Amino acid sequence: MSEPEQPNPNPPPKAKPAMSLEKRQRMRRKFIRSAILLAGVIGASILGVVPVIRGWAQRLRPPGALDEKDFLASCIKCGQCVQVCPVSAIKLGEIDEGYGIGVPFIDAREQACDFSCDAVQCILACPTGSLTYEKPDFFPVRKGAELSRMPVLKARANESEPAINLRERMGLARLTRPEACLAMQGKGFVGTPRGAGFKGKMRYMDIDRWKPILVRDYPYEREICDLCVTECPIEDAIALEPFTDADGNQGFRPVVREQCVGCGVCEMICPAEPAAIEIETRALWRANGEGV
Amino acid sequence: MRRLKEDFLCMLGAAPKKPEHPGQIAEEVRQIMELKRANKSRLKEHLHEEARRNPCHKWRNRRWIVLVAVNLLFLFSFWLDIQILEGALTASRFVGFHLVDLNSALQVMLAHKHVIVNLVIGTVTVFLLWVMLGGRSFCSWVCPYHLLAELTEKLHLRLVQKKIVTDHEFHRGTRTVFWVLFAILAFVTGYTVFETLSPVGILSRALIYGPGLALAWVFLLLLFEIFWSRRAWCRYVCPIGLTYGVVGTITPLRVSYHVEACFHEGDCRKVCLVPHVLDVTIKGRATETEMGLGPDCTRCGLCVDACPTGALRFEVKGLSKLL
Numbered sequence: 001m002s003e004p005e006q007p008n009p010n011p012p013p014k015a016k017p018a019m020s021l022e023k024r025q026r027m028r029r030k031f032i033r034s035a036i037l038l039a040g041v042i043g044a045s046i047l048g049v050v051p052v053i054r055g056w057a058q059r060l061r062p063p064g065a066l067d068e069k070d071f072l073a074s075c076i077k078c079g080q081c082v083q084v085c086p087v088s089a090i091k092l093g094e095i096d097e098g099y100g101i102g103v104p105f106i107d108a109r110e111q112a113c114d115f116s117c118d119a120v121q122c123i124l125a126c127p128t129g130s131l132t133y134e135k136p137d138f139f140p141v142r143k144g145a146e147l148s149r150m151p152v153l154k155a156r157a158n159e160s161e162p163a164i165n166l167r168e169r170m171g172l173a174r175l176t177r178p179e180a181c182l183a184m185q186g187k188g189f190v191g192t193p194r195g196a197g198f199k200g201k202m203r204y205m206d207i208d209r210w211k212p213i214l215v216r217d218y219p220y221e222r223e224i225c226d227l228c229v230t231e232c233p234i235e236d237a238i239a240l241e242p243f244t245d246a247d248g249n250q251g252f253r254p255v256v257r258e259q260c261v262g263c264g265v266c267e268m269i270c271p272a273e274p275a276a277i278e279i280e281t282r283a284l285w286r287a288n289g290e291g292v
Numbered sequence: 293m294r295r296l297k298e299d300f301l302c303m304l305g306a307a308p309k310k311p312e313h314p315g316q317i318a319e320e321v322r323q324i325m326e327l328k329r330a331n332k333s334r335l336k337e338h339l340h341e342e343a344r345r346n347p348c349h350k351w352r353n354r355r356w357i358v359l360v361a362v363n364l365l366f367l368f369s370f371w372l373d374i375q376i377l378e379g380a381l382t383a384s385r386f387v388g389f390h391l392v393d394l395n396s397a398l399q400v401m402l403a404h405k406h407v408i409v410n411l412v413i414g415t416v417t418v419f420l421l422w423v424m425l426g427g428r429s430f431c432s433w434v435c436p437y438h439l440l441a442e443l444t445e446k447l448h449l450r451l452v453q454k455k456i457v458t459d460h461e462f463h464r465g466t467r468t469v470f471w472v473l474f475a476i477l478a479f480v481t482g483y484t485v486f487e488t489l490s491p492v493g494i495l496s497r498a499l500i501y502g503p504g505l506a507l508a509w510v511f512l513l514l515l516f517e518i519f520w521s522r523r524a525w526c527r528y529v530c531p532i533g534l535t536y537g538v539v540g541t542i543t544p545l546r547v548s549y550h551v552e553a554c555f556h557e558g559d560c561r562k563v564c565l566v567p568h569v570l571d572v573t574i575k576g577r578a579t580e581t582e583m584g585l586g587p588d589c590t591r592c593g594l595c596v597d598a599c600p601t602g603a604l605r606f607e608v609k610g611l612s613k614l615l
Contacts (some may be wrong), residue, residue: 034463034528041489041529042473048488049481073482074404076396076411077493078383079501083370092497095506099483102382102497127383127390128400129408136406 048098057097059105060264060281062090063113063166064123064131068282070139075130077102081122087201087212089113090122106170108264108279113170115153115233115263116203116212120164133165144284145169151261152235155205162235171262172283173228173238175254181276182225183240183252189225192216193271200268202231215269228254228266228277235259238266258285296541299569299586303537305465308571317579324552324581336555343559343600351593351606358433366500381434381496382487383414390414394422394539395532396493399486402478419539427540431526431533432565432592436499437491440514441523448518460521462528464568471531491525492532523565533590541587544609547596549585551578554603560595570595573603584609 019027051057052072062081065071081104082090089111093100104122106113123131135141150163178184194200194215201212220227224240232238237260240252254266254277264279302308311317365377366384378385382396392414401407422430431438451457477485487493491513494506517524526533549572556575561567569586572578584607595604 030461030463033460034466037462037466037524037528038469038473041470042477045474045477045485045489048485049483052483069482070404073484074400074406075484076383076392076400077484077487077497078379078396079497080379080383080385082501083378092501094504095488095494095509099485099488101488101506102380102493125378125385127379127385127392127410127414128404129406129411138406 048101051096051098052100057093057100057105058281059093059097059100059103060108060171060262060279062104062106062122062131063115063120063170063261063263064126064133064168065170066130066132066135066139067142071130072099072103074128075103076128078127079104080125080127081131084117084121084125085113086117086121087111087114087203106264108267109275110268111200112264112268114202114212114265115155115164118153118156118164120166123165134167141168142284144286145282147261148258151237151259154233154235155203155209157235166261169261169283169285171264171279171281172285173256173260173262173264173266173277174280174283175256175276176278177272177274177276178253179276180272180274181254182271183254184276186249186251187225188221188223189227189271190219190221191271192219193227193269202265202269224252225271226252226254227269227271231265231269233263233265234261237261260285295583299588300538300541302568302586303534303588304468305463308568308577310577311579318581320581321551321578325576328555336557339600340555340557340559343598348597351597355433355593356439359436359439362434363436363496363499366496370500380493380500381436382493389417391418391421393492393532394418395535396484396487398475398535399478399484402475403482403484405479405482422536422539423543424545426543426545426589426591427536427538427587428533428590429540429545430536431530432590435492435532436495437510437513438526438590440495440510441517441526444514444518445523448522451518452522457519462521462524464528466528467530467534470529471534474531486531490532492530526565537587543587544611545591546584546607546609547589547591547593547604548607548609549573549578549583550603550605551581551583552603553601554578554599555601559598559600560604563594563598565590565592565594 061071066074079092079102082092089106090104091107093103093105095101123133145168147167147169151166152162153164156162175181182189192215196216198216200215202215203209203212204218207213226240229238229240236257238254238256241255242250242252244250262279266277267275267279270277298309314322366380369375369377376387381393383392385391390410390413392411394415397411397415448457452459474486489509491510494510498504498507513525554573556573558573560573561570564570566588569589572583593606596606
């Protein structure tokens, strides 16, 4: 150590003492340890790509989400979309989703997006443009993801601006289990579709426009089960079409139309267990009338 | 300017510089050191005994209150729907104004390569906030992982004292390499790779939206710190800390060191998360009578509490003298 009280501003340069063997070894060990730490943490972080590439969790993203790759990149994982949703439809991804950690998704069977906020609040809340009303031009729009017109909200059908500001679909509803569908069997439905323990909520315009209530508190009585059609929040998105099978039995088939945005209300409300109709995430509409 | 550069390099991992020859040490400091040598009073022992008998926790307590309050504000804004601070630590809105964590913003910008206005507004706001409040103050005054790690650190130190575990140090430059690698990974892969492991995001979301599996990772980190290496994540890994450190380089709010009052006992360095910033307190290192600590300092105030003679104080550069 230099001696502060010696007023010699230019001392002769001291030769650096040779490092002791022990100290050198200690430094080497520290260096190797640091390299292992680097490899370990970076390796662990790269593992996060596995669930994404393998597609372990095909999540239904909130309305207005960018394409999956862009969505994961741009989402800042803050959950502001979760906070504004009036029916608490949005949840955040877990660490087993890798890079999808903290990224919002909708489990439609548990709680679908019924657009009871009217304005698509989650898009409004997003600070990074992960959820957006209008994609910038340089993001390509996949053919069949774009809606032919902005979807009309049944709840606002009589208002001057009945459409919601949504240009692409989240997915498409699909009758995945036609054999379980009550309408297909010509059956009706009486009661609460998801049982007394179901925690899902929905807005019922005849109850309160701004206060969604529990689905279990709203019993139905239908001669032919048409809940997926009547409860769908979007106009012209789904309809029942009558048919007669080979044995001469009359049934009704839920047919998904081009205006389906993939919000998942039909999946949530379907009384069959498991649901006869489900959302296929990010499915594209094809001109021949079948979602793919 | 030279000192700023040295402090900055020290934050990136370089060893703190010693004054190479007495000419670098201010005349006033040399006189103070001379006086200290001559005056071997018992004052020193007395003050240290006193300090150890009545440990002071003024700044620590204030800091914990702020840290808990901020995180609870996030929680209650959602739970009780009071909507003051909505979101999580990665991005939020304070009564409607966007706030975006700088490191999260950086990761998103690098991965997504497209920046919208709200993101810029939030990032600039937070940038200015921490330029004012001292960059890494975020770490010790806001970060929830810091609090947990501070508590488990006590356990680690007790185990070290009982010689059950030893602290394994890593090279401090490792954090700089992590910062660069995570930036490159985000840019090249197009995923916010770091967020997957960030205990800050994980803890903040767990607190606000409910606990999940990711807490197991945080738990592992804490175990690693208890049994293997003291405060390893904050010291050697966390790129968030470095990002805020860089932002705080020119901050006027800092802890300053006054060599005149110092007995060079090193109590401050023992409690410090980043003891290299306190290397100026080693006898013969100080070159000015009053020196601000480097940008890696988290302004946690543990050293201010620990110092029995008031040689370390919080100050606002330029302002404290006026007041």
